[in-house]
Amino acid sequence: QVQLVESGGGLVQAGGSLSLSCVASGGTFSRATMGWFRQAPGKEREFVAAVRWNVYSPYYADSVKGRFTISRDNARNTVRLQMNNLEPEDTAVYYCAARTSPGRASIYTEEGYDYWGQGTQVTVSS
Secondary structure: OOEEEEEOOEEEEOOOOEEEEEEEEOOOOOOOEEEEEEEOOOOOOEEEEEEOOOOOOEEEOOOOOOOEEEEEEHHHOEEEEEEOOOOHHHOEEEEEEEEOOOOOOOOOOHHHOOEEOOOEEEEEEO
C-alpha cells in the first residue's frame, strides 16, 4: 500500500525557516514526479513546488520562488521542501504528492497526482 508521510511542520516567526520532509513507501517512486501543495484556511489547495525524476529541474509557484527549494533523494524515497524567509501568508497545511502514472493532468494541478500524504501544519507568526 502506497503511503506518503510528511514531517517537519511547526510554528515559526516571520523571516524564519522550516524544512519539510516526505517519505514514500509501498511503491516505486524513483521515477515519480513529486510535488508539494498547500491549503490555507478557507482557501483551495494550491501548487507550491514539484520535481521530476529524470530531469531534477524544479518547478515553483511564483509566490515561493527564491524562498523555497525542493529536492529529492531517490535512494531514500524522500522529497524535501526547504522554506526560507517565511511569511505569514505561507501559513497552511502542506501536502506531499506523488505522480506515478504518465499522461495525467498538469503537474501544477491536484489532478496531476495520484497519491497524497496526510499533510503537516506550517504556521508563520508575524
